[in-house]
Amino acid sequence: MRKIFIAANIVAASAVVFFLLERGTDRHPHVDAQGGPPTCQGCHCTVTATDVNFGLYDGLLRSAVNSTGNIEVSCSTQNVGDTISYDVELSKGHGNYSAREMTGPPQNALLTYNLYTSASYTVVWGDGHSGSSVVSDSYVFTVLCCEIRNYTMYGRIDAGQNAVPGAYADSLMVSVSY
Numbered sequence: 001m002r003k004i005f006i007a008a009n010i011v012a013a014s015a016v017v018f019f020l021l022e023r024g025t026d027r028h029p030h031v032d033a034q035g036g037p038p039t040c041q042g043c044h045c046t047v048t049a050t051d052v053n054f055g056l057y058d059g060l061l062r063s064a065v066n067s068t069g070n071i072e073v074s075c076s077t078q079n080v081g082d083t084i085s086y087d088v089e090l091s092k093g094h095g096n097y098s099a100r101e102m103t104g105p106p107q108n109a110l111l112t113y114n115l116y117t118s119a120s121y122t123v124v125w126g127d128g129h130s131g132s133s134v135v136s137d138s139y140v141f142t143v144l145c146c147e148i149r150n151y152t153m154y155g156r157i158d159a160g161q162n163a164v165p166g167a168y169a170d171s172l173m174v175s176v177s178y
Contacts, residue, residue, distance in 0.1 A: 040141075040178070042078030045086065047071065047176045052155040057111065057168075059161050066121075069153040073137070073176055076145035085138035086178035088151055089127040090115060093172040097124050097132040102168035111161055111168045116154040125153060127175075 052069035075084055095101035099112045117123045117135055126132020135151050 040077060040082045040084040043075055043082060043084050043178065044077075045073055045075040045084075045176055045178055047073050047088075047174055049153075049174050052115065052153055054113070054155060054157055057157055057161075057163060059159075059163050062159050064159050065157040067155045069115075069155065071151045071153060071174055072148060073151070074146050074148045075141075075178075076147070077141045078144065080141055080144060082141045083138065084141065084147075084178055085136070086176050087128075087134040087136050089134045089175040089177070090125045090132075090153075091173035091175075092126060092130075092132075093170040095170075097126045097130040100170060100172075102170040104164055104168040105166035106164050109164045109166065109168070111157060111163045113155060113157045113170075115172075116156065119154050121154060121156050 049072070050070045052067050054065050054067045057065050071088055073086065073088065075086075077084070093100050094103060095110075095112065097114075100114050102111045102113060103109065104111060114121075115125045117125045117133060124132045125135065128134045137149055137151075139147065139149075141147060
């Protein structure tokens with residue numbers, strides 16, 4: 001199994017979730033998740049992400065603030081017809097999967113938010129633990145380079161939070177395991 005990483009940021013009020021790009025290394029290039037040979041020995045993937053920028057947040061408003069970001073996974077292979085399967089995971093950042101937190105300029109200022117796998121805002125995007133889910137994909141290569149897939153992150157700050165004015169941010173790690 002191979003795992004690549006990028007770190008990410010998220011901010012609000014101005015609020016953004018930042019995704020800091022940081023390349024990881026292949027963790028186990030000669031075995032898959034079950035300990036056998038990898039399903040795509042000649043495959044290589046990279047990942048990038050755009051920040052989730054919530055813009056201005058007004059705690060007096062009675063509606064949630066939504067925004068989106070994007071994760072792009074680009075994979076190549078040495079053999080047309082290879083199959084690749086991977087999971088896209090997000091770390092919890094500050095807080096936990098039930099309530100991620102952005103921190104603000106005054107000490108201990110917090111603004112809770114979360115990231116979801118769809119616009120229904122019901123499934124928290126995480127690492128598959130603590131009630132979160134990963135986004136999985138699988139496909140057969142029809143070209144050597146490059147198959148690019150995009151995955152939308154759906155962000156939401158719930159209404160009615162009594163946040164101190166200022167810029168809030170959080171940083172997350174995006175992992176792609178294949």
